[in-house]
Amino acid sequence: MNHPPHKPPRIARALLWMASAALVLMMLVVVADVVMRAAFNMPLRGAYDAVGMLLLVMVAFGMGPVIARGGEIVVDLIDHVAGRRGVHALRAIAALMTAAVMLFFAWAALDPAWSAWLYGDHSLELGVPQWILWCVLYLGIIGILWAAAAQILSVLGGRPDAGDDRR
Template identity: 45%
Template sequence: MREGSERTDPVTRIMHAIAGIALTTMMLVVVGDIVLRAVFGVPIQGAYDVVSIALLVMTMFGIAPVVARRGEIVIDLADPFLPEIVLRLLAVLAALIGVFLFAFFGWAMIAPALDAWRWGERSLELGIPKWPLWGVAFAGLVGIFWAYLLQCRLSVRKAPDAPSEEGGL
């Protein structure tokens, strides 16, 4: 899924929008905090928590659109001389490796999420419970798995597009 194909998939389009809103929120809070601290000597209460939550949302929801459009960094050393069927196989294999890696991340996230729920862990400044944030992270993982499914489906149908010199940067 190259140029613009994530626009046709509503799941990755929504995840992209959520990641963009989180990034915008994070930037506005950081700039506002710096300006208010420098000019008036009054920082934004809870800026640290808001930025850390926005960073979590941006990261977990921003990976899926990149995966869905095959926007990862790709080095096509063997693409010019390998047959299309081998390129398809390699693309499916890469997607499956991605699924296994993120499945491992999800499995490793279960214990800390349960601990945050059991012990009532809270954020530093605002005292927000942290267990719902783990739910946000798991929701992002579901979107990442969806994107890898899209990538597998596309790779089975046709060989992945080699990035152009412009698209590779």
């Protein structure tokens, strides 16, 4: 696996730290719930809600840094045929498609997010307002869109991708 030759942008580091913290907290909640349930027959109240919320944070904030450093899983079936310029074009197309899909997700989430706000939906065990989770999702989408834009600018600027083996 190639690592970027430079320090990742501050935004990518912040997103990665939040995603990492969510993953660690999620693991701790699961372990605590299993131990409490097995040892004392007292499951951890709110573990189900907490794990779901932390999973949202991990996924939403974890995707942006991966895209920003070019760490996506890539199968180079046509790279040798397309040549260097073709690969750059494919990278730009992939970044544009990422942005398009994320914008579609954001658009598709508007109605359920608005409904959660309007009707005051809350999580079952902890009573956390659902609109907060939708805001977290939108913050993650903003991070992913930032990373996709950075990839597009990288390709247009002719800079090698962090994940490009042929630097």
